[in-house]
Amino acid sequence: MTTIHVIKRDGTAVPYDGYEIARSIETAARGLDDSMARAVQIQSELEITLFDRMTTEQLDEAVIQVALQNVKEDPAFDTIAARLAVKGLYKRVFGATDDLFGDGSPDTIVALHRSRFDSYIHAGVSAGLLDARLAGTFRLDELAAALDPRRDDLLHYIGVATMRTRYLLTTAPNAAGARHPIEVPQFFWMRVAMGLSLNEADPSTAAIDFYHRMSRLEYLAAGSTLVNAGTAHPQLSNCFVMQTEDDIEHIAKSVRDVMWLTKGTGGIGLSMTKLRSEGSPIHSNNTASTGPIPFMHTIDSTLRAISRGGKKFGALCFYMENWHLDFAQFLDLRQNSGDPYRRTRTANTAVWISDEFMKRVRDDSPWYLFDPLDTPDLVELYGSAFSARYAEYVALAEAGKMPRYTMVRAREQFRSILVSLQTTSHPWLTWKDTINTRALNDNTGTIHLSNLCTEICLPQDRDNVAVCNLASINLSRHLQGAGADAVIDWERLRDSTRAAVRQLDNLIDVTLSSVPESQTSNTANRAIGLGVMGFTDIVERCGHAYDSEPAYDLIDEVMEFISYHAIDASADLARDRGAYPNFAGSGWSKGLVPIDTLDALARDRDVAVEVPRTMRLDWDVLRAKVTGGVRNATLLAIAPTASIGLVAGTTPGLDPRFAQLFSRATSAGKFLEVNPNLVADLKKLGLWDEVKEDLLAAQGDVSCIDAIPGHLRDVYRTSFQLSPYAFINVAARAQKWIDQAISRNIYLADRSVQGMAALYLKAWEMGVKTTYYLHMMPRHTAEQSTVRVNKAEKIRPGNAESTTSRPARHGFGFSGATLRSAPASVTPVVVRPLLESSVSVGVEVGVADGAACPTDPQELLQCESCQ
C-alpha cells in the first residue's frame, strides 16, 4: 500500500503513525481484560480502512467505528469506543493537544475540568448560549471543585453519542454547517443542575447536590430539561396536552400552538374528538364540514416544518374517542397507502376508550358512532355517567331521532383497531375511565386525553394547556450485590426520590412556556411525573425472570416505596413553599393516595380490578399528611426513557430486553447492544466465547442455544419470547401506586388478532391505564452478512438424530470437477411435492418445526426423512 498521509487540524500533512494510534487505543483499553490483544485487533482492523489524506478527525472517528464493530465479541469494545468518544469531546472543548488523541492522564483531565469551568460559564453567557444568571448566582469555584470526570466512565458509547447529538450545548454552525460542543459531559451535568437551582435560597449547595446525583446517573431529568436547563432558553417542560375546540378560530390557534410548543422542544398530545364529523352542517355559511381528518394532516405537516429545539422534528400524538363518527378514517391515518392528504406520516395516534366500549366488546353488543355536534357532552363525561348518557343517545338513535349516526358490532371495531395496531403500531390503546376515575386531580375538570407517550393524565381546557415535567430514577444505580445477595439500597432510593421531586418542583419556577395557556396550567397545578428506568436490568441482576412472581413483587415493592417518598417529599415541600394553587377539592385534600382509587374504579365500572392490594408501608400517616397540602397536583408517571435510558446505560422504563443482542436505531445512529449482564453471567461459566457466534446467528435469542444453562435461558428471555401477559402484569403492579400512567410498550410474536383482543381486554381488567407502542416480531429479516449463512445447510432440530449421515449435496455440488473431495456416489435429491400439506415453513429464521418435512428445497436437502 502507498504511504498514507494524515491531514492535521492546521492543514499540514504527516505520515500515518501506527505507533501513536496504538498508544492511544491502549490507553482507552486500560483496566480491561486482554487490553493489549484488543488494542492490536482494533489497530489491524483500522488499517484496512485507511486512505490517503484523511483528516485527524476522520481517523479518530474511524478508530471508534472499528472498536464498535467488535461489540458483538465483547462489551469491553464498547468501553473502549466510549472512552475514545469522550476523549474526542475533551479535545474539542479543551483544545487540541500535541498528539492525535490528547493527553490521557486522569490528573490532567481533572485539572482541565476545574480550571476551564469558570471560562466555560462566562464564555457561554457572553455568547448568549447560557442563562446570564449562571455567572452571577453561583460560587463557581465551589462548583468546579465538585466536578468529577471519572464519572464519564459510567457512560456507554451510545450514551456518549446520544449526549453529543441531543444534549450537549453546541456553537452556532460554522461555514460547513457543523456545530461543535462547548461542554464536556461533567460541565453538561453541572449546567443542568445549575439551571434547576436558580430559585433555591442557596443555589450553589442545591446545584452540587443535583449534580452529584445526575452525574452518578442515579436519576436523570427528561430530554427537554437536559437540552435547555441553564441555557438562555429555559423551556424545560416535557409534555403538553391540549384539545382542539370545534370552531375554526381554535383550530387555527391549535396549529399555532403546536408550532410554538414544537419549537420549544416539547412533545404534544392533542385531542380532536370535539371536532364535528365530515358532512356535518356548518351554519355560518350553510356548508358542510370536512371533519377532523384534513386538519390532522395540516398539523402533521407543521411537525416536519418546525424542528424540535433545533435538534429533531416535532412529535405529537392525536387522540380521538372511538364513538366519533369519523373514527374509521382516524384508524387509517397511519396507513402507508391511500390519499396522502388524509394521512399523518409523522404524528402518532391513540384511541381514548371508555369502559362502556370494553363491556360492549366483552358482551358482543353493538356500538354506536355519533357526530360530536349532536352529542357535545360526551367528551366531558366518564365512567358510569358516560355510560348513562351514551345509552340515552343510543335510545334516541334507535328511535330515529338522531340526525347522523352509524352502528357497528363493538367487536368488529375492536378488531379493526387491533389490526391497525398490528400493521401500523397505531392507534395506541388508552382507557379514559380508568384514568379519570382514579385521578386525584379530579377537581379541575375531565381528563380528555393522555400525551405523546401515554404516561400523562392531566385535565386541560381552552384556557389551560396541561404541562408535565418529568424525571426518572435509574433503578440499576440503586441495587447492590448480585444474584441471591442482591439488595435495593433503600436509603439511597429515598434520597434520590426526594431530590428528584425537589428538582422537578424547582423546574416549574424556572421554566418559560412558549404558550400562555401552558404557563397558566403549570403555575396552577405544578404537575410532575417521577418515573423509573432500569427495571429489567435489576431483575436480571437479582437472577429473576421478567415474567416471574419475584419480578412482579419487586416492581410492586419498588413503586410503592418511590410513590410513598415522592408524595411525602411533595407534602414537605408544601409546608415549606405552599400547596399548589388548585389543591383545594383535590383527592389529596380528602386524604386519598393513589392506591385508594383502585376500589373506586372497580365500583364505578362494576368490573373487578384484578391486582393484589398488599401494602408494605404506613400509608395512614401519609393520608393524614396530604390533607395539609401537597406541592404538586401529580407526582408519578413512568416515561419511556428511550433516550435518557441510553445515557443512563440501562434498560428503558419497564421495558424488557428487546433481544440479548440487537441494534438500536436512534437519531444518533444505529448501535449494536449486547446485554452486559448476560455476558458477565456467561463469562463466569466460561461459556461466552463458545456461544457468542450462535447468539448473533439467533438474533439475540438465547432460548435456542443449548449450551446455555436452563436457568439463564429463563432469566434472559427477550421481548418476543416472554408471554405478553408479563408486560401487563408488571404494568398493573406498578400502576397501583402511580397517580398518572405508564408508557407500556408491548412486544408480540403471535400475530393472531384474537390473541391480541384477549391481551388488551386483560390489560383493561387489570387496571392498566394506557398502552404504548406495539412491537411485532418480524417474520422475515434480511439475510445476515456477518454470520456464516448457507441457506441449504440449515439443520432442522427435528433431524438431530441423523447427524451421522453424510452431508447433503445439492445444486452443482455433485459435479466432481468442482469439489475437492468428491463423493463416491451421486444421488440427486428429489423434491417431494407436499400437495396435501399447507404447513408454512420457509423464510423464518430459527423456526423450530421438527414435525413437518420442509418444502423449501434449500432445507429439504437436509431432511433425511425426505431423502
Added chain:
Amino acid sequence: MTNPRILGTGIAEGLLLKPVTYPWALDLYNQAVANTWFPHEVQLGEDLADFARLTDEERHAVTHLMSYFNPNELLVNKALAFGVYPYVNAAECHLYLAKQMWEEANHCMAFEYVLETFPIDRKAAYASHITVPSMAAKEEFEVKFIRRMTEQTLDINTVEGKRDFVRNLVAYNVILEGIWFYSGFMVALSFRQRNLLRNFASLIDWIVRDESLHLNFGINLILTVLEENPEVASDEFAEEIRSMVLDAVEMEEAYNRDLLPNGILGLNADYINQYVKYLADRRLEELGFEPEYGVTNPAKWMATANDTLQLVNFFESINTSYEVDARSSH
C-alpha cells in the same frame, strides 16, 4: 404421481394455483406481500443536510451507487420478464415473480425519489451506466444473457435451453442481485454507521429485505431446476457457472475502484472488494461449489447494520420492520 416440472412453455398450464406444487414459492409470495412498502414513507429532509456535509468523494460514491442501482433494478425486471417468467410453469412461481417485478419497479422508484430529492446532477447520473466503462461492462455482461431469449429462440425442452435458463438466473439473481447489489448495500449502509443519510438507509433496509427474498427464490429455483433435470449440470457446465461468478468478481473490483478512487471514512476500494469476495464465496457455496477466496468479512459492523433485530426510537427514525396484512386467524 407424476414428476412435477417447474419448467415448461405451455400457457395452458399454470392457470390454477391449487394444488400447490412448490409451497416454498407460495410462502415467499405471502411474505413478499407482507413486506410491501412505499418510498414516500421515508422523509429525506434530514438526509439533505447530511448530503451537503459529505466530502466530495462521499458524494461521488452515493451518486455512483444511485447511477448503478437505478437502471439495474429495471434490468432485473427485463431478465425476469424475458428470461424467467415465460419458462416457468408453476402458478405459485408466477405469483411470486409478479410481486418481485413490482418490487423491482418500486426499488427503481425509490432511487428516483432519492435522485429527485438530493442535489445530484441527474443528467450525469442517468448517463453513467453508459459512460462509465466499469458500469457499462457489468451491464453488458447481464444483457448478453437476456439476448439469448429476446433475439434468439430458446427451446426450454432441450438441455441447452435449460442451461440458458440457468445461466440467465445465475447472472441476474446470484451475480447481479446476490453479489453486486449486496456490495452496494454495504457501502450505502456504511453512512448510517456514521450517523449520516439515516433515512436513505431506511430505504436500503427495505430494499435489502426484499432482495433477501429475491435471492431465496432465485436459488430455490436454480436448485429445483437442477434437481428435476439432472442432465443439465454437467462438469463442463458447472465449471462455466463457476467461472461466471469469478468473472463477475473481477468486474465488480473495477467498478469499486471507480466508486472509491481514494477512500472515505471507514471504506476504501480494497475493503469493499474483500467484501465482494466474501459474498462471492457465500453464493458459490449456496450453489454447491467450494468457496474460491477464503477471505473474512471485513465489514463486521454489518452485524449492527443488517443482521440483528432493530429496536427503533420511532420519534427519531423510521421503523422498517412492520408488515402489512394482519390476519384475524391462522
